[in-house]
Amino acid sequence: MRYALISDIHANLPALESVLADARARGAETILHLGDLVGYAPWPDEVVATLAEAGIAGVAGNYDSTVAMDHDNCGCAYEDARQAELAHVGYEWTRANIRPETKRALGDLPFRLDVSPDGGHKSGPRLVLVHGTPTLNTLYWHADRPDAFCLQMARFAGLKAGDVIAFGHTHLPWNREVEGIHFVNTGSVGRPKDGDWRAGYVMLSLGGGKAELEHVRVEYDVERAAVAIFGSELPDEFAEVLRTGGRVRVAAS
Numbered sequence: 001m002r003y004a005l006i007s008d009i010h011a012n013l014p015a016l017e018s019v020l021a022d023a024r025a026r027g028a029e030t031i032l033h034l035g036d037l038v039g040y041a042p043w044p045d046e047v048v049a050t051l052a053e054a055g056i057a058g059v060a061g062n063y064d065s066t067v068a069m070d071h072d073n074c075g076c077a078y079e080d081a082r083q084a085e086l087a088h089v090g091y092e093w094t095r096a097n098i099r100p101e102t103k104r105a106l107g108d109l110p111f112r113l114d115v116s117p118d119g120g121h122k123s124g125p126r127l128v129l130v131h132g133t134p135t136l137n138t139l140y141w142h143a144d145r146p147d148a149f150c151l152q153m154a155r156f157a158g159l160k161a162g163d164v165i166a167f168g169h170t171h172l173p174w175n176r177e178v179e180g181i182h183f184v185n186t187g188s189v190g191r192p193k194d195g196d197w198r199a200g201y202v203m204l205s206l207g208g209g210k211a212e213l214e215h216v217r218v219e220y221d222v223e224r225a226a227v228a229i230f231g232s233e234l235p236d237e238f239a240e241v242l243r244t245g246g247r248v249r250v251a252a253s
């Protein structure tokens with residue numbers, strides 16, 4: 001089975017549209033999302049509706065659950081007080097502008113999704129999707145986590161050799177194989193932070209005893225997103241984050 005794994009869209013409709021077109025052109029049979037559908041860009045309703053219309057299932061990101069549950073913050077970590085302040089403006093904008101049915105759809109997302117490409121009547125391989133880690137959707141699983149951390153998470157998730165666990169949340173793509181288990185951070189569709197502005201996702205071929213994955217980057221109409229952000233009450237700085245792939249440093253003010 002050929003999967004496209006898409007994460008951290010963050011209400012960026014132009015990025016999502018380009019990724020879906022690219023994944024279909026590459027022969028994706030099933031597209032799955034790994035959460036953080038909303039926040040930071042002005043299309044939360046449109047992104048959730050697009051996924052629903054396309055039958056794309058997935059899991060709850062921290063942003064999705066906090067918006068759905070009316071938490072007072074998104075459970076995100078920031079490098080400084082100014083970024084935290086801007087992010088909170090974006091969070092409150094999303095809460096104030098999202099449709100009730102979108103909010104319900106976010107609240108209905110499961111924490112984890114298990115997929116068995118061989119139909120489940122064989123013992124593996126399995127694809128497990130979470131947003132952050134199998135224990136918490138707010139925990140950041142960066143590339144510098146040691147193998148011991150990966151294996152601890154694999155044990156918690158009940159994984160064995162040949163299985164794949166995919167996650168997002170950091171907006172920084174990486175992958176590693178430890179004791180035959182594949183760990184893959186898919187990066188971010190709608191708000192990459194690795195200095196590459198292009199939308200990121202993963203193509204994964206799984207089944208018949210093998211797993212092959214590829215990190216894909218796709219150009220999209222980032223200026224359409226920037227103009228829409230400028231025309232909304234979201235902080236203008238969010239447009240620069242998109243244009244620079246997260247490398248912009250927001251000046252204190």
Ligand SMILES: [Fe+2]
Binds near residue numbers: 061170
């Ligand atoms: Fe995110």
